[in-house]
Structure formats: structure tokens, C-alpha cells
Amino acid sequence: TRRVEGKVALVTGGASRPGLGFAIAERLAEEGAIVILTDVDAGGVAESARLICERNLAAEAMVHDVASEADWTRVVEDILGRHGRLDIVVNNAGILDIAAIADDHALAGLRRQLEVNVVGCFMGTQAGVRAMRACGNGGAIINLSSVAGKVGFRGSASYAATKGAVKLMTKSVALETAAEGIRVNSVHPGIIRTNMQQQGLEDNSANYDAIVAGIPARRLGDPRDIANCVLFLASDEAGYVNGAEFVVDGGYTAQ
Numbered sequence: 001t002r003r004v005e006g007k008v009a010l011v012t013g014g015a016s017r018p019g020l021g022f023a024i025a026e027r028l029a030e031e032g033a034i035v036i037l038t039d040v041d042a043g044g045v046a047e048s049a050r051l052i053c054e055r056n057l058a059a060e061a062m063v064h065d066v067a068s069e070a071d072w073t074r075v076v077e078d079i080l081g082r083h084g085r086l087d088i089v090v091n092n093a094g095i096l097d098i099a100a101i102a103d104d105h106a107l108a109g110l111r112r113q114l115e116v117n118v119v120g121c122f123m124g125t126q127a128g129v130r131a132m133r134a135c136g137n138g139g140a141i142i143n144l145s146s147v148a149g150k151v152g153f154r155g156s157a158s159y160a161a162t163k164g165a166v167k168l169m170t171k172s173v174a175l176e177t178a179a180e181g182i183r184v185n186s187v188h189p190g191i192i193r194t195n196m197q198q199q200g201l202e203d204n205s206a207n208y209d210a211i212v213a214g215i216p217a218r219r220l221g222d223p224r225d226i227a228n229c230v231l232f233l234a235s236d237e238a239g240y241v242n243g244a245e246f247v248v249d250g251g252y253t254a255q
């Protein structure tokens with residue numbers, strides 16, 4: 001049997017291709033979930049859902065700004081109204097703003113990232129817990145942090161502030177919901193080939209070989225590497241995994 005058969009899953013930030021949200025949605029759908037992909041990019045998320053449906057898997061798209069409380073209410077009410085349940089929430093939407101601490105734009109970048117990466121993830125976790133409680137079947141919430149939520153990187157002060165927040169928010173919520181079978185875990189990707197990183201790598205293209213040489217696995221991550229970890233956490237196989245940090249980085253932070 002498939003690993004998340006019949007579960008209803010919400011994945012935010014699903015428009016980007018290559019992107020983690022799309023890869024996660026594909027993997028959950030391959031294992032039997034009905035996946036609702038959401039994003040601020042209406043055309044992109046519709047195309048992501050179409051590509052999954054084309055493979056005779058179950059996917060839908062919704063326009064959704066994770067930084068909007070009204071959007072969260074609308075999206076979750078719509079899902080519960082049409083599917084009657086919500087089992088999996090993946091808070092994946094996020095933005096990256098690289099800035100040295102003394103840069104003029106660093107503070108504005110921090111504020112934007114806080115709204116999407118922290119407030120968005122908080123509202124997604126809150127909406128997920130409320131919906132899962134109302135259904136009474138337990139559930140799994142997976143929050144995308146980063147290796148930048150574990151160790152320091154130059155130029156990442158503001159991004160790291162948001163990803164460290166996601167990590168510890170996740171653990172505190174897990175304590176509140178564990179007895180109800182609602183599991184809340186964080187995933188910490190290393191450098192994965194997506195639109196987010198391709199921009200970062202182009203900026204540093206001279207450093208590309210140095211970046212790969214610094215990764216013990218000697219390669220960048222593939223979105224499927226992250227999707228497989230999220231699938232495990234979403235499935236009943238992870239029934240005793242709660243409040244945990246899953247690093248998927250080719251060994252980078254083991255050094």
C-alpha cells in the first residue's frame with residue numbers, strides 16, 4: 001500500500017520549479033495523498049498542479065499568500081469544505097535575502113523574511129493544528145527550516161534569524177499537540193538545486209566549485225532528497241517522531 005494513501009495534504013510555496021514545494025507535493029501525491037498546492041504565483045501553482053494531475057495523481061492549486069491571515073482562513077475552510085479533512089501541512093513557502101549585517105537593505109530584508117518565513121509558518125501551524133483538532137484524526141505538520149537555522153553562514157544573519165525561529169517554534173508546538181497525535185517536525189535542507197539557490201549560486205558562480213567541495217557528499221542536494229524526508233515525516237512510519245530536527249545536507253553540518 002502507498003505511504004500516505006487517502007490523506008489530504010496542504011503544501012505552501014508550490015509554484016517554483018525546480019522547487020522544494022513542487023517536489024514535496026509530487027512525492028506525497030505519488031504515495032496516494034490528495035495534495036493542495038498553494039502559492040502567491042497563481043500561474044505557476046496552477047501549472048505545478050496540472051503537471052501532477054497529468055500523471056493521474058491528485059493535485060489542486062490555490063492562490064495563497066502565507067503572510068495573510070485572511071488567506072489562511074479561506075484556504076483551510078475551502079479544503080475542509082471540499083475534502084472534509086486535513087492530515088498534512090507542509091509550511092514550505094519562504095524567501096531568502098542575503099545581506100551583510102552592515103548593508104543598508106539588511107533591515108528591510110529581515111522584516112520581509114519575518115513576515116513570510118516566521119509569521120507565515122506560525123499561521124500555517126496554527127491553522128493546521130486547529131483543523132486537525134477539529135477532525136480528530138491527528139496529523140503531521142512539517143516546517144521548512146534550513147541548515148542556516150542550525151549553524152552560521154556569512155550574509156545570512158536575517159535569514160538565519162527566521163529559520164532559527166522556525167526550528168524552536170516547531171518544538172514548542174510539538175509539546176502542545178503530541179498527546180493528540182499531531183506531530184510537528186522541522187526539516188533542515190542544505191544547498192538544494194531550486195530557483196532560490198540558482199540565484200544564489202549565479203551570484204557566486206566563481207565559488208560554485210568551492211561550494212561543492214565544501215559538501216561532504218560532493219554534490220548539491222536534489223529537491224527529491226528533501227521530498228523523501230518530508231514524505232517520511234508525513235507518513236505513519238514517523239508515528240513516534242515529534243519535535244525533531246531532520247537535517248538533509250549531504251553531511252555539511254556534520255563537519
Ligand code: NAD
Nearest residue numbers: 013015016019020040065066093094146191192194195196
Ligand atoms: P523557491 O524560491 O524555489 O520557491 C519558493 C516558493 O515560495 C515560490 O514559488 C514563491 O512564489 C513562494 N512564496 C514566496 N513568498 C510567498 C508567500 N508570501 N506566500 C506563498 N508563497 C510564497 O524556494 P525553495 O528552494 O523551493 O525553498 C523552499 C523552502 O525551503 C523555503 O522555506 C526555503 O527557505 C527552504 N530552504 C531551501 C533551501 C535550498 O537550498 N533551496 C535550503 C534550505 C531551506
